[in-house]
Amino acid sequence: MTTPAFIQVDGLEKTFPAPMGQAPVTVFQNLDFEIEKGEFVCLIGHSGCGKSTILNILAGLDAASDGYVFMENKELTGPGLDRGVVFQGHALMPWLTVRENVAFAVKSRFKRHSKDEVNAQVEKYVDMVGLTPAIDKKPHQLSGGMRQRVGIARAFAIEPKMLLMDEPFGALDALTRGVIQDELLAICQATEQTVFMITHDVDEAILLADKILLMTNGPFAEVAECAYNPLKKPRSRQEMHHDGHYYPFRNHLMDFLVNGPGTPYGEKTQPQETVHTEPEPAPGPRQVVNG
Amino acid sequence: MSQSLSLRAGIVSILLLLAFIGAWWGATLPTQVDLGDMDPEYAAMMGLDSVQESDIPTPGDIGSAIWTHLSDPFYVKGSNDMGIGIQLAHSLWRVLAGFALAALVAVPLGFLIGMSPLMHKALDPYIQILKPISPLAWMPLALYIIQDASISSIFVIFICSIWPMMVNTAYGVASVRDDWLAVAKTLEVGPIKKAFKVILPAAAPTILTGMRISMGIAWLVIVAAEMLVGGTGIGYFIWNEWNNLDLANVIFAILLIGVVGMILDMIFGLLGKVVSYKEV
Numbered sequence: 187m188t189t190p191a192f193i194q195v196d197g198l199e200k201t202f203p204a205p206m207g208q209a210p211v212t213v214f215q216n217l218d219f220e221i222e223k224g225e226f227v228c229l230i231g232h233s234g235c236g237k238s239t240i241l242n243i244l245a246g247l248d249a250a251s252d253g254y255v256f257m258e259n260k261e262l263t264g265p266g267l268d269r270g271v272v273f274q275g276h277a278l279m280p281w282l283t284v285r286e287n288v289a290f291a292v293k294s295r296f297k298r299h300s301k302d303e304v305n306a307q308v309e310k311y312v313d314m315v316g317l318t319p320a321i322d323k324k325p326h327q328l329s330g331g332m333r334q335r336v337g338i339a340r341a342f343a344i345e346p347k348m349l350l351m352d353e354p355f356g357a358l359d360a361l362t363r364g365v366i367q368d369e370l371l372a373i374c375q376a377t378e379q380t381v382f383m384i385t386h387d388v389d390e391a392i393l394l395a396d397k398i399l400l401m402t403n404g405p406f407a408e409v410a411e412c413a414y415n416p417l418k419k420p421r422s423r424q425e426m427h428h429d430g431h432y433y434p435f436r437n438h439l440m441d442f443l444v445n446g447p448g449t450p451y452g453e454k455t456q457p458q459e460t461v462h463t464e465p466e467p468a469p470g471p472r473q474v475v476n477g
Numbered sequence: 478m479s480q481s482l483s484l485r486a487g488i489v490s491i492l493l494l495l496a497f498i499g500a501w502w503g504a505t506l507p508t509q510v511d512l513g514d515m516d517p518e519y520a521a522m523m524g525l526d527s528v529q530e531s532d533i534p535t536p537g538d539i540g541s542a543i544w545t546h547l548s549d550p551f552y553v554k555g556s557n558d559m560g561i562g563i564q565l566a567h568s569l570w571r572v573l574a575g576f577a578l579a580a581l582v583a584v585p586l587g588f589l590i591g592m593s594p595l596m597h598k599a600l601d602p603y604i605q606i607l608k609p610i611s612p613l614a615w616m617p618l619a620l621y622i623i624q625d626a627s628i629s630s631i632f633v634i635f636i637c638s639i640w641p642m643m644v645n646t647a648y649g650v651a652s653v654r655d656d657w658l659a660v661a662k663t664l665e666v667g668p669i670k671k672a673f674k675v676i677l678p679a680a681a682p683t684i685l686t687g688m689r690i691s692m693g694i695a696w697l698v699i700v701a702a703e704m705l706v707g708g709t710g711i712g713y714f715i716w717n718e719w720n721n722l723d724l725a726n727v728i729f730a731i732l733l734i735g736v737v738g739m740i741l742d743m744i745f746g747l748l749g750k751v752v753s754y755k756e757v
Contacts, residue, residue, distance in 0.1 A: 245659075245663055246662070246663070247659050247662060247663065265662045265663045265665065266663075266665060267663075267664060267665050269663065270663075271659070271660075271663045273656055273659065273660070275656055277654075277656035277657060277659065277660050278757075279657055279660070279675070279678070279679070280754040280755060280756050280757055281678045281679070281681075281752075281754040282678075290664070290674065291660075291664055294664035294665060294666055295664070324754070324755070325757050326754075326755035326756075326757045328757075333757065344664070
């Protein structure tokens with residue numbers, strides 16, 4: 187008997203009650219997966235498979251119809267300060283400055299902190315995402331990327347055991363997204379933060395995740411495969427497409443999304459044997475791969 | 478460009494004012510009356526003159542009325558002769574008292590209605606019936622039950638300012654973005670802190686719009702209420718001057734009501750700006 191994982195999801199199911207005279211809709215069912223401490227897990231799947239609902243259940247904002255989520259062997263039944271959430275639409279309060287937005291979270295988490303302690307904590311995490319110059323600005327004075335950075339700083343500032351991110355970069359342009367992905371990668375590698383992130387960007391998943399959960403389409407969506415990222419850490423956006431594992435793994439994920447479940451990645455032939463034969467691109471201007 | 482626009486608009490405003498006063502002045506000039514072959518002595522006895530003063534006050538009359546009232550606004554020479562400042566203070570006190578009481582009831586009740594769909598449905602029929610009632614219709618009932626004219630006017634102000642504030646508060650509270658509530662939930666924010674730190678600031682612009690509408694209505698209603706109950710106040714002043722057939726004072730009071738109403742509206746406009754935020 188191995189020690190139980192940090193997060194244990196058992197038989198999770200979400201069914202929405204039937205509209206008048208119709209059958210109830212089961213969005214997903216029989217979800218079982220685990221997240222280890224310090225692991226970065228991405229969930230990818232098409233729209234409508236209930237990805238956001240799963241994240242909301244982990245965050246305690248939504249209730250499952252069936253099944254359980256355990257964190258450190260305790261069942262999760264509601265929202266809590268042990269989990270930090272980065273929302274898809276940043277969810278900053280527009281009447282507060284960056285400092286006040288982060289401080290709102292810090293004060294909720296560390297109720298006994300003095301003003302100075304709160305301020306120090308706020309400044310530390312705002313600095314971590316590189317927004318110190320904008321700390322006293324209101325959200326409407328910031329760009330989309332900066333707002334999402336504030337959302338990340340707010341989630342990290344409560345020092346959660348697990349970070350939950352719901353397509354945090356979905357609304358950003360490709361260049362900004364790349365920059366923030368790099369920052370997030372650096373922060374997570376430095377802090378060994380446990381992260382559960384939803385995305386539909388395959389490259390984002392390959393760059394960030396240690397483990398990628400692949401979901402089939404809804405209704406009755408399931409986690410069809412749990413693929414471990416064959417690319418070794420530390421990964422970088424600039425270098426990872428030179429890794430021999432990159433194209434086979436990326437193709438595998440794309441095949442899954444386009445054609446549906448196939449042979450799990452680990453059971454396929456070793457990537458070294460089927461590695462692409464095209465020559466390595468000459469060193470030159472960096473290409474943004476599928477931004 | 479915007480500066481020159483305000484400048485040009487200002488010039489047009491002043492020209493319009495001058496044109497209006499000019500037309501007014503022209504229309505109230507003394508008129509020559511043709512007395513025909515009437516005996517001048519008889520005409521004088523009848524109060525007729527070949528030069529007839531206008532019945533309507535001239536711009537000059539209004540000017541001197543304004544000067545008279547504003548040069549000594551706070552005198553009290555008996556219950557029927559008080560300075561305009563005293564009258565205005567009575568009206569403002571009633572409006573502010575009624576408005577403040579209404580806010581004390583309307584904002585918490587609006588919170589309740591906005592947060593609870595059950596209470597929204599349960600209270601909606603009463604609000605829909607009570608809202609369209611002219612506030613003055615309450616006056617007889619108020620006078621009978623309260624038995625005090627001044628407090629009855631305060632009650633009438635209370636009942637007319639309560640609805641826009643309540644409806645707007647409920648709307649503002651109900652439309653607080655789910656995102657912000659989710660943030661509060663994940664941070665385990667308690668209900669009191671959530672109400673004051675998340676819902677109140679989020680709904681504040683809508684609540685203040687309701688307050689601004691309420692204040693506008695209250696200021697409309699106080700004039701009518703004071704005409705009805707008498708005693709003191711700007712509404713009573715107008716009615717009193719009408720009974721004195723002093724139209725210059727009536728016109729002065731009308732102008733004053735407009736100016737005070739504008740100032741009240743500007744105050745709430747400024748307060749609204751303070752709590753407003755740009756959504757992103």
